[in-house]
């Protein structure tokens with residue numbers, strides 16, 4: 463087996479955007495790296511940031527869910543003394559003595575390397591992977607500096623990729639002006655919106671501690687998914703004239719119990735008489751929505767019965783469910799971070815026209831999938847499907 467190849471992408475990530483992810487994934491693939499650490503700067507370094515390290519950290523963790531080879535690292539953040547790249551590389555070398563280290567920089571970064579702290583120690587520790595940059599740099603200066611540093615022992619590899627024309631500065635400007643940010647991962651944008659970061663108006667959807675609690679209670683993928691469901695449920699509510707605030711709250715909390723061990727969910731369900739149905743009690747998939755509503759009420763202080771209903775039935779629906787609950791149920795299955803499945807695009811398109819028809823298509827798809835895998839389909843899903851078929855909005859389109 464060859465040596466392990468570990469990449470490092472450091473930065474303020476203020477905020478992390480898809481340009482960073484593009485650079486990371488391109489280098490992972492073109493240099494056959496085994497994994498790549500994304501290392502946000504702490505507050506004891508020369509790199510200044512607009513937003514505090516814990517917010518930047520949560521956004522990096524969220525963005526890294528896009529590729530399992532991306533590993534967020536608190537290496538620099540948790541230092542309470544000034545910490546430089548050389549310290550990071552030495553620490554990584556100690557942790558992975560047999561690995562080769564690769565440090566990613568932009569082409570403009572080569573011209574700034576001479577300013578790095580203890581550069582003579584940095585050069586033998588890693589190979590620099592140079593990503594093209596969209597801005598101008600003088601090729602003559604670049605080549606001369608690269609040659610000078612190579613003579614001092616530096617190792618450089620040029621990465622073949624299109625220059626990334628995105629900067630955190632531009633993203634921050636767009637956020638402050640309420641403009642679209644196609645280069646920001648949508649859960650990261652939702653995070654900024656909920657916390658009112660970078661000049662975004664804070665909409666007071668939830669107390670700040672909800673975000674902290676969810677981040678602690680969920681795994682990173684579930685956290686990103688929850689942000690995305692909140693955003694998508696809000697969007698559906700806007701289109702269909704439903705209360706956006708309730709939709710966003712329910713979307714955010716809908717999976718708050720999803721990462722709880724089944725035994726703990728069973729304890730809550732029995733102790734608080736939520737159900738005595740043995741099929742529900744033995745299923746994580748069915749329990750997390752029921753217990754989720756209890757957790758939302760008792761641990762997050764959510765008292766709105768309509769929001770709690772949307773959480774409790776977000777996976778199966780129920781006959782007579784509200785249109786708010788439909789928004790959350792649909793957003794859960796079609797938000798943009800969802801892995802693709804048959805009919806996903808059709809349900810997305812239909813969701814803009816009719817909640818009822820889109821939900822019917824989505825639940826029928828779920829039912830067919832569950833049956834095809836020989837798994838148990840909860841009768842409530844079937845009841846919801848039968849009820850949806852009786853609605854005028856659906857019947858009118860089935861004739």
Ligand SMILES: [Fe+2]
Pocket residue numbers: 716717720750751776777794
């Ligand atoms: Fe769920």
Ligand SMILES: [Fe+2]
Pocket residue numbers: 687691716717794
């Ligand atoms: Fe979910």
